[in-house]
Amino acid sequence: xxxxxxxxxxxxxxxxxxxxxxxxxxxxxxxxxxxxxxxxxxxxxxxxxxxxxxxxxxxxxxxxxxxxxxxxxxxxxxxxxxxxxxxxxxxxxxxxxxxxxxxxxxxxxxxxxxxxxxxxxxxxxxxxxxxxxxxxxxxxxxxxxxxxxxxxxxxxxxxxxxxxxxxxxxxxxxxxxxxxxxxxxxxxxxxxxxxxxxxxxxxxxxxxxxxxxxxxxxxxxxxxxxxxxxxxxxxxxxxxxxxxxxxxxxxxxxxxxxxxxxxxxxxxxxxxxxxxxxxxxxxxxxxxxxxxxxxxx
Amino acid sequence: xxxxxxxxxxxxxxxxxxxxxxxxxxxxxxxxxxxxxxxxxxxxxxxxxxxxxxxxxxxxxxxxxxxxxxxxxxxxxxxxxxxxxxxxxxxxxxxxxxxxxxxxxxxxxxxxxxxxxxxxxxxxxxxxxxxxxxxxxxxxxxxxxxxxxxxxxxxxxxxxxxxxxxxxxxxxxxxxxxxxxxxxxxxxxxxxxxxxxxxxxxxxxxxxxxxxxxxxxxxxxxxxxxxxxxxxxxxxxxxxxxxxxxxxxxxxxxxxxxxxxxxxxxxxxxxxxxxxxxxxxxxxxxxxxxxxxxxxxxxxxxxxxxxxxxxxxxxxxxxxxxxxxxxxxx
Numbered sequence: 001x002x003x004x005x006x007x008x009x010x011x012x013x014x015x016x017x018x019x020x021x022x023x024x025x026x027x028x029x030x031x032x033x034x035x036x037x038x039x040x041x042x043x044x045x046x047x048x049x050x051x052x053x054x055x056x057x058x059x060x061x062x063x064x065x066x067x068x069x070x071x072x073x074x075x076x077x078x079x080x081x082x083x084x085x086x087x088x089x090x091x092x093x094x095x096x097x098x099x100x101x102x103x104x105x106x107x108x109x110x111x112x113x114x115x116x117x118x119x120x121x122x123x124x125x126x127x128x129x130x131x132x133x134x135x136x137x138x139x140x141x142x143x144x145x146x147x148x149x150x151x152x153x154x155x156x157x158x159x160x161x162x163x164x165x166x167x168x169x170x171x172x173x174x175x176x177x178x179x180x181x182x183x184x185x186x187x188x189x190x191x192x193x194x195x196x197x198x199x200x201x202x203x204x205x206x207x208x209x210x211x212x213x214x215x216x217x218x219x220x221x222x223x224x225x226x227x228x229x230x231x232x233x234x235x236x237x238x239x240x241x242x243x244x245x246x247x248x249x250x251x252x253x254x255x256x257x258x259x260x261x262x263x264x265x266x267x268x269x270x271x272x273x274x275x276x277x278x279x280x281x282x283x284x285x286x287x288x289x290x291x292x293x294x295x296x297x
Numbered sequence: 298x299x300x301x302x303x304x305x306x307x308x309x310x311x312x313x314x315x316x317x318x319x320x321x322x323x324x325x326x327x328x329x330x331x332x333x334x335x336x337x338x339x340x341x342x343x344x345x346x347x348x349x350x351x352x353x354x355x356x357x358x359x360x361x362x363x364x365x366x367x368x369x370x371x372x373x374x375x376x377x378x379x380x381x382x383x384x385x386x387x388x389x390x391x392x393x394x395x396x397x398x399x400x401x402x403x404x405x406x407x408x409x410x411x412x413x414x415x416x417x418x419x420x421x422x423x424x425x426x427x428x429x430x431x432x433x434x435x436x437x438x439x440x441x442x443x444x445x446x447x448x449x450x451x452x453x454x455x456x457x458x459x460x461x462x463x464x465x466x467x468x469x470x471x472x473x474x475x476x477x478x479x480x481x482x483x484x485x486x487x488x489x490x491x492x493x494x495x496x497x498x499x500x501x502x503x504x505x506x507x508x509x510x511x512x513x514x515x516x517x518x519x520x521x522x523x524x525x526x527x528x529x530x531x532x533x534x535x536x537x538x539x540x541x542x543x544x545x546x547x548x549x550x551x552x553x554x555x556x557x558x559x560x561x562x563x564x565x566x567x568x569x570x571x572x573x574x575x576x577x578x579x580x581x582x583x584x585x586x587x588x589x590x591x592x593x594x595x596x597x598x599x600x601x602x603x604x605x606x607x608x609x610x611x612x613x614x615x616x617x618x619x620x621x622x623x624x625x626x627x
Contacts, residue, residue, distance in 0.1 A: 196414065
């Protein structure tokens, strides 16, 4: 019993050490809090949004935000061309952005890590094939590639996810494959082999814990990128279609009115900016903190 | 217990075949300590890895037998080999700093060996109670092992990470892992090279104790003749993948027969004889890819004759288990 307690206490201490390390990076701390706020906002969107995100009312179109002349408190950030409430749409739009971002990164990590570990560990023909294919994908700019796929498949949630992950896994594959090749030559792997540990077990329970921090960091940084990509595709009309609220298509919808109603494009843009900036700050901080090999003491 | 017969391991490179282990013969009985001595790159470590069936890429065993308790390890399937590794034959590595996985607690790493080989498994009771019992037993066993290899307050250090250990303590952990399944044979690949001198002595003393108390046979690879002299009962001197001389430690070191062994001994400074110059062996280890069948030491040998180039010489018995591979004795 006592050993269990000690084990638990050690875990607590490690957690504490992690957070106290993180506190030394105020930007990462701030980023983390903002991300949490966004996630909370997306989850309880129906409770927060004052109006329906897709309800149009042509009598209320192009109302400016509350601080401008003609603005009202009931439409905090104003309304767009069709009279939809911007604040409500931004709140609901966080759902799309975060969902697409997390799913795209999650699937990419899954594919990339599995293939990368196998290729990096076993090498040989399998590695050749996958690596050449990955290099082929690397040769296309991400956005152009995604536009191509979306143009062929047509817009939609599933297709958007496919377009983002089709190339998204390559980054993780290359990272994990490289790390794998480095770790594989380390003596602890040789030692595990000499102890009679099977290949699969070496990959999963010996090497993976040693590379998981880099996957985590890259995953966080890619999350911001994926969200931008989704917004870009939606902006181009290839992603999430109106009236479903997505920040990209909201920015796009407002671009004809930039001179008369700047808020339609600008405010969703700022929401996007703050989220991606926070994710990147958090990712940077995580990179400094989470590497167990840099920790001493 | 372990008998190696005519073992040859070849690296197939673009430049041709490199015989890293070339027709090696030796044997070791229960409780014996054998030292494999030689310069860097002479095939000592390759021999050890080959014994475990872990031939480094692009190596291949081309001939020979590895008889372990009468069974040829070369004929074992990969799964059977995996069960032998760590359980019957365990390895101690040169650099404990890198031989331990940096992200796991030390105790867990020792315990893993017990897990892999399915030791301490409980049969009775429900799944939950079995698991609990097994966890408890394993932990007790790990503490015992840590105590045995001289890690103080094991119940605290069980939960620490490798980087919180000093080099000597890390090597003790590596030894504890090797001992976990009570292996009959330990392969020690320069176990003290990465440690400082005082710690070296402690680790050697520990290995000595294990050898005495558990009757574990040890094959120790080293390039330190002094250490081999103190620690081993038998010595095999390797050069360019071949064993050039072997025999009881005293015989080999006091009465070296092969010119290479003589050269090695002369290149050690002695305290007793003052002002004597150290005689280094001229030249360096030859490129193994370019060797033919004749003596590999020929270009560096001070006693070479025309007879050296005539044919391939085998280990010649010189009495009392002492043998050497040289034209001088055949």
